[in-house]
Amino acid sequence: MTELLDATDPQTAMIADLVGSVRAVEETIARLSAVRDGMLAVAARVAVDIARQAAHPDRGDMAVRAVASEIGAAVRASDRTIERRMDEASWAVERFTEVWAAQGAGRISAAHTRVIVDAGAHLDDPADRARYAARAVEAASVESPNRLRRIARRMAEQYQARTVTERHRDARELRRVWVRDLDDGMAELGMLGPAVLVHGMHDRLTRMARTITLENGRAARESGSECDSRTMDQLRADLLADIALTGTPTGHGSDAELLGAIRARVEVTVPVFTLMDEDPNHPGAPPAELDGRSPIDTDTARLLAGRTPGWERVLTHPITGALLAVDRYRPTDQLTRHLRARDQRCRFPGCNIAARRCDIDHTHAASSGGETCADNLAHLCRRHHMLKHHSRWRVERRRRSEEGAGTARGARETNATLGTTGDLVWTSPTGTTYIDRPPEQNTVRFTDRR
Structure with missing residues (x-):
């Protein structure tokens, strides 16, 4: 995995030419x-x-x-x-x-x-x-x-x-389940329904599948028997069939109660004004977002908010919308929550893997004195985490003096004063730089209309 580390100058130049040619094409x-x-x-x-x-x-x-x-x-x-x-x-x-x-x-x-x-x-x-x-x-x-x-x-x-x-109230009327026959004795089961429910179903099946994998692996090690070779996709399909046909995942694992107790997890971001607004149809209140990907209706967001056992509060600047801090009414690992709220996804240019599925990486390696703090941590998916450590790709935190430069100087200086923006500067093996900025927060901004 260290091939590019040994590239000669002509080879690096050739790669740079190829990159430019591909871009032109x-x-x-x-x-x-x-x-x-x-x-x-x-x-x-x-x-x-x-x-x-x-x-x-x-x-x-x-x-x-x-x-x-x-x-x-x-x-x-x-x-x-x-x-x-x-x-x-x-x-x-x-x-x-x-x-x-x-x-x-x-x-x-x-x-x-x-x-x-x-x-x-x-x-x-x-x-x-x-x-x-x-x-x-x-x-x-x-x-x-x-x-x-x-x-x-x-x-x-x-x-x-x-x-x-x-719109969600109208769209819910279209919910349905369908079957499409395929070749080789197979068929496809599809469902159209509220995003929160569909993501929750998939998350619960995934958690059950992971539990089965861990239980079977432990049993195989203890007994010396062969381990279950089913993939996560196969396990999810088998579990869904069992639950739909029998009501419980009785055909999987030695402890059905353990699987049945697993609950789905969904992540919803709700601007506080959306919760406070007495009129759920107020056009000024931004919608809640499911896992940072798609908007969900306010009624569902309020229902989930009222029943959640804990809150993660994301504090943003009222004008720039920049992330300032994250806290929680029931304190846990605040730094991890702050990073997840700030990054939301992998911080390699172009990658959109959700932060909860990524590793937290030290931009400046801890072994070389890098601090474990928000200024030196960022989420990277496993693919790009490995790329960072085993190729000539390099990344560094954008200095605050640089964050105040350019056409957005004023806004950047404000962010630098109130907290780091988290911009990362990636340098490719050919010497080209790419800047990755954290996604904007799902929040309300106030502007002076004078």
Whole structure:
């Protein structure tokens, strides 16, 4: 795992050239994808115009189908696939012109565009949609698509005409369970339901599976028998089948009561104003977030808040939104909670693994005198933790004097005074630097409107 440590200067230069070439190719692909989407959108518009001129009763459905079939035959693709692409392209080009233009300029990729368009699909007001698109494109220029998804959802939520609570009440009516037959005697069971319940179900199955793995491993060591070879996915599937068919996970492990006592864990961030507001539909109160990923309705957030045995309070600056501190009414390991609240996910550029699944790493190694404090700790997933220690990738904490530089100097200086921002500067084996900043906190900010 130390191959790159021994790279020669020519090899390092070659890697740098390859990185630059790949980046140029990706920008070219983004531009060409935008050109293709523009052509597909024009094709759809022409088909609809033809149908409108002839007053077709189907409002252009058959005309679009005919054009899609022509394009599909030319490029050897299904006409259904082409028709879907035409619809998606029209939606992006006509409703999110700024996003499409940014992709055409090579600033963002097609994946970024899909994330932005999906998150803002329900924004009907053109002015709100334009403001959202401009902010989302700015975020997309420095974030990977998987990180952008969470940011874009939060941005779009600020322009929604209806609150997440109102929309959730309607969406819950669509909850369902379905079965889809597959090959080789297999079938797929799917469920659409409230995010808190679905994540809770998955977390409980995971905890049960881990308990089984530990119990079976201990039993195998004591008896010398063969250990259970099932993967976590297989165990979760077996447990779900047992629970659904028998009511309890009786077919797994030697202690069913132990498994049955395991409770699901979900992490919800609720701005205090959302809890305090007497009107749950108040547009000024930001929604709660489930595990830092998706918004949930206020009613569910308040119900969970009222029943939780302990609280983690995240204190943020009222203007900049920067994380200041974390405390708890029932004190536990405060530093760990602070880091998890600040980082929220792996701190390697582009990685979105949740902090609770990551290692806490000393930026400056403890063996070399690095302190165990918030300024010297950050979450890294196991993959990037290993990369940091076994490759020529290097990371260091951004100095506070640097945090006050640039166009955001004032805000950075405020953050430096009140507490570290946690910015990390990564240097690749080719000498390129990348700055990773902690995600913004889900909080309320006050601005002077004078």
